Amino acid sequence: MSEPTPQDQPQLELAPSARSWSVLTSSPQETEAWGGRLAPLLEAGDVLAFRGDLGAGKTTLVRGLARALGAKESVSSPTFVLMHIYEGRLPLYHFDAYRLHDSSDLYNIGAEEYIGTEGIACLEWSERVESLLPPQTLYLELSYLSPQEPQGRRLTFSGPSARAQALIEELRHDP
Amino acid sequence: MYIAHPPFKPRYILGLESSCDETSVAILADGERVLANLISSQIPLHSRYGGVVPEVACRAHLEVLNPLLAEALERAQIGFHDLEAVAVTCGPGLVGAVLLGVAVAKTLAGTLDIPLIGVNHMEGHLFSALLEDRCLPLPLLCLLVSGGHTLLCLVERWGEYRVLGSTRDDAAGEAFDKVSKALGLGYPGGPKIQELAQKGDPQAVRFSRPMLNEGFDFSFSGLKTAVLLHLQSPQRVSDPDLCASFQEAVVDVLATKALRAARQFGVKSLALAGGVAANKALRQRLAAGAQRLNLPFVCPQLDLCTDNAVMIAKAGWELASRGWVSPLTLDAKPNLELARSPEAGA
Numbered sequence: 001m002s003e004p005t006p007q008d009q010p011q012l013e014l015a016p017s018a019r020s021w022s023v024l025t026s027s028p029q030e031t032e033a034w035g036g037r038l039a040p041l042l043e044a045g046d047v048l049a050f051r052g053d054l055g056a057g058k059t060t061l062v063r064g065l066a067r068a069l070g071a072k073e074s075v076s077s078p079t080f081v082l083m084h085i086y087e088g089r090l091p092l093y094h095f096d097a098y099r100l101h102d103s104s105d106l107y108n109i110g111a112e113e114y115i116g117t118e119g120i121a122c123l124e125w126s127e128r129v130e131s132l133l134p135p136q137t138l139y140l141e142l143s144y145l146s147p148q149e150p151q152g153r154r155l156t157f158s159g160p161s162a163r164a165q166a167l168i169e170e171l172r173h174d175p
Numbered sequence: 176m177y178i179a180h181p182p183f184k185p186r187y188i189l190g191l192e193s194s195c196d197e198t199s200v201a202i203l204a205d206g207e208r209v210l211a212n213l214i215s216s217q218i219p220l221h222s223r224y225g226g227v228v229p230e231v232a233c234r235a236h237l238e239v240l241n242p243l244l245a246e247a248l249e250r251a252q253i254g255f256h257d258l259e260a261v262a263v264t265c266g267p268g269l270v271g272a273v274l275l276g277v278a279v280a281k282t283l284a285g286t287l288d289i290p291l292i293g294v295n296h297m298e299g300h301l302f303s304a305l306l307e308d309r310c311l312p313l314p315l316l317c318l319l320v321s322g323g324h325t326l327l328c329l330v331e332r333w334g335e336y337r338v339l340g341s342t343r344d345d346a347a348g349e350a351f352d353k354v355s356k357a358l359g360l361g362y363p364g365g366p367k368i369q370e371l372a373q374k375g376d377p378q379a380v381r382f383s384r385p386m387l388n389e390g391f392d393f394s395f396s397g398l399k400t401a402v403l404l405h406l407q408s409p410q411r412v413s414d415p416d417l418c419a420s421f422q423e424a425v426v427d428v429l430a431t432k433a434l435r436a437a438r439q440f441g442v443k444s445l446a447l448a449g450g451v452a453a454n455k456a457l458r459q460r461l462a463a464g465a466q467r468l469n470l471p472f473v474c475p476q477l478d479l480c481t482d483n484a485v486m487i488a489k490a491g492w493e494l495a496s497r498g499w500v501s502p503l504t505l506d507a508k509p510n511l512e513l514a515r516s517p518e519a520g521a
Contacts, residue, residue, distance in 0.1 A: 002455055006338070028397075054353050055400030073510075079343045080323035081195055085510060110271045129450075150404050152176055 020158035021168050027151050031057040032140070032157055035064020041170050042069075044090055044118050046163070049126030049133055057153050058124045061140065065122065066092050078124075082109060091119030091174030097128040106132055136163040176265070176293050176508075180500035183290075185259035187251070188495070189283070190488025193236045194268025194296045195323065198477075200243040201484035202251040204257075206492035207306065210251035212478075212485045215239045226310035227450045236275045244279075258289055262491020265293035265501075266511030273507040281503055292491040293501040296482075297324060298336070302493055303486035304446040305476040311471060312443035318433040318461070321449035321481075322348035322363075325429075325438050326395050328513060334499060336513045339436055340391025347425055350395040354402050354421055358414055368418045371453055375419030379412045380405060382424040391432055398424055422456055430460040434519045437468060447474040450481045 024030045038048075048065075050058040063075040069088030078084045078096040086092040093114040100106055106129045115121040116134040125131060138159045145152035157168045187210075190201040196217040253493075263280035266273055277293070284291035289302060315330040315502075325342040345353070348365060355364025360371070382401050385394040401419050405411060412420070427453075437445055445465045451457060452474045465472035470518050479485055 052404075054357060055396070055403050059396065063344075074341070074343055074392075076342050077349055079349050080321070080346060081267070109269050147404070147407055150400075 010157040018158075018160045018165055019155050019168070022154055022156040024145070025057075025153045025155055026149070028057060028060045030062035031060045031153055031155065032067075035061045035066075036068040037174055038167070038171065039065045039068030041136040041167055041174075042051055042090065042120050044120070045116050045136070046167075047121045047134055047137045048123070049139045050122065050124045050136050050142070051123070051127055051139065053144065055064045056142035056144060057155075058140075061142070061155070062092075062094055062122045062124070065120075066094070082106075082112075084113070085167060090104050093119055095121065095123045095129075096125060100125075100128055103129045103131040105129075136161045138167050176333075176501055176505065177494075177499045178502050180290065180495075180498050182496055182498040183260075183422075184496045185492060187253055187257050188260045188262055188488045188492050189247075189258050190484035190486070190491060191240075191261070191263040191280050192299070192482060192484040192487045193272045193278045194264045194266070195272060195482065197482045198236045198239045198243060198276075199482065199484035199487075200240070200247040201213070201488045202247050202253070203485060203488040203492060204251075205498065206489065207309070209306075209485050210253070211247040212483060213243050214483055215243060215246050215249075216330045216483075232383070234501075236272050239281055240275065255283075255287060256417055258283070258287060258326050260290045260292060260491060260495055261287075262350045262487050262494075263505075264293040264299065264487050266295065266508035268296060268507075268509060270507055270509040272354065274462070277507045280492075285503055290495060290500045292494050292499065293505045293506060294487045294490045294494070295323060295511055296487075297326070297328075299486035299490045300448040301328065301330070301336075301446065302485070302490035303479045304448045304452075304473045305493070306475065306489055307380055308471065309472045311446070311473065312416060315444045316433065316437045316440065316442040317428060317448060318448040319449045320347045320429060320447070320451035320457075322346055322352060324449065325395070326513070327391050329440055329442070334497060338513055340393065340432065342393045342395065343413060344394050344396035345399060347393070347395055347429060348449070350425060351451070352401045353399050354418075357403055357406060358417070361416070363450075364452060365451060368422055369456070371415045371418040372422040372456070373415075373419075375413065375415030375417070376417040377423035379416035380420040382420060384428050386423055387428055387431055391436055393428065393432070394426075395425065403414060404521065407434060422454070426454070426457045426460050429457060430464060433461060434464040434468065437465075437470065442470065444471045446472070446474070448480070452478050454482040464489060475519055 066075045066086045071086035071088040084094040141156040192199040201212045202210040235517040325346045327339040329337040352364035
């Protein structure tokens with residue numbers, strides 16, 4: 001088995017002026033609610049890449065997504081088991097690259113069959129498996145605010161593709 | 176997953192486990208004597224496999240399964256034809272990894288014409304505690320804690336499980352590993368934190384105990400975050416104090432809920448299993464609590480706490496002895512839950 005070469009990947013369709021968009025949340029519940037707002041906008045093949053320190057709220061955000069998609073099981077961290085599958089309106093494939101060294105580790109568990117295919121793929125610690133992310137990936141970065149606000153987080157949406165930009169626009173204008 | 180079969184007690188049963196990182200092969204005699212217990216990451220396979228087994232070994236199951244099988248038979252000093260049953264983890268786990276173990280088990284069962292028994296990985300952990308004491312009175316309450324799972328399970332009849340609670344976010348073992356990594360202590364985190372905790376004051380930092388008196392579900396993500404935030408604070412305590420305080424919080428939550436469930440459901444015995452069952456503070460706390468409630472308490476010997484195939488062979492043996500056997504159409508079930516309907520099997 002070898003990794004796909006960049007030539008295999010479709011050409012990236014760039015949005016005219018790619019931009020990122022940030023929101024602040026003041027509790028895990030608020031972070032989770034952003035997953036709920038994003039869920040109805042998603043389609044099969046969408047890929048969400050999560051970045052952020054331990055405890056920043058990556059799994060919390062995925063939980064909001066899974067719930068809004070109609071998953072009945074409780075969403076827990078896939079750090080050890082590497083992948084969870086949730087069945088809802090669309091299947092949600094929840095990966096975690098925390099314990100992995102690089103893309104080949106994820107490639108070797110067959111992850112490419114789930115990323116950008118018939119469901120929604122969410123990847124935590126996505127910076128470790130960058131080469132497995134398709135062009136349409138929407139990036140979600142979570143960061144801590146100040147020590148005075150231990151519950152507060154900044155959530156930044158970004159991605160150069162037309163698809164990521166369209167999702168960001170929809171989120172911005174979502175009442 | 177199971178078909179009717181007359182109960183039988185295989186003299187030699189082979190166990191295969193490949194649900195996540197570890198590939199493991201074991202041979203058990205008479206349901207209690209471990210003749211071989213091989214775990215890919217723990218034994219030098221260089222001669223047969225020709226390489227170092229990676230830390231996250233899920234990709235290596237295919238390469239190591241055959242050499243492990245050959246080595247296990249050699250250590251047990253038996254041949255393929257001496258095997259009377261084969262037990263295999265059929266879930267939960269990574270689909271590719273589980274599939275491979277199931278395919279090997281089906282091939283062996285078909286070729287050797289011996290019964291196949293599919294085992295739930297979590298059920299395997301539960302039965303690992305029974306290698307210590309086979310005559311536990313039911314109902315039994317079992318706390319299963321590992322890197323990937325945290326659950327409280329009520330066993331009213333063997334082979335039937337009721338999950339009372341599980342983790343809503345991080346597993347207990349995962350919290351140990353992430354805190355250990357944040358402190359620069361390395362992997363696996365459980366033993367490292369335990370070692371430092373022995374030199375620290377468990378009351379140094381009073382971390383909150385989420386949902387302590389509320390239901391039987393667990394949550395460890397908030398505790399992990401609280402420890403990480405503490406590392407940044409000016410009042411940061413020494414690493415041993417921090418480890419001791421963190422461990423105390425985890426043990427407190429796990430033991431409090433397990434003992435409350437034991438009282439509420441009127442169980443007659445208590446068991447602890449899974450990788451975190453190797454934690455001494457947790458073992459002691461549960462043992463003391465069980466003693467107060469006058470309940471027999473079991474936990475696996477230390478080397479059988481983490482993922483291994485002995486527990487799968489043991490579970491397979493116990494299931495076979497109760498007439499639970501799987502058809503050769505057995506499938507890998509990555510999302511398999513710990514529950515079984517009473518109508519199947521004897």
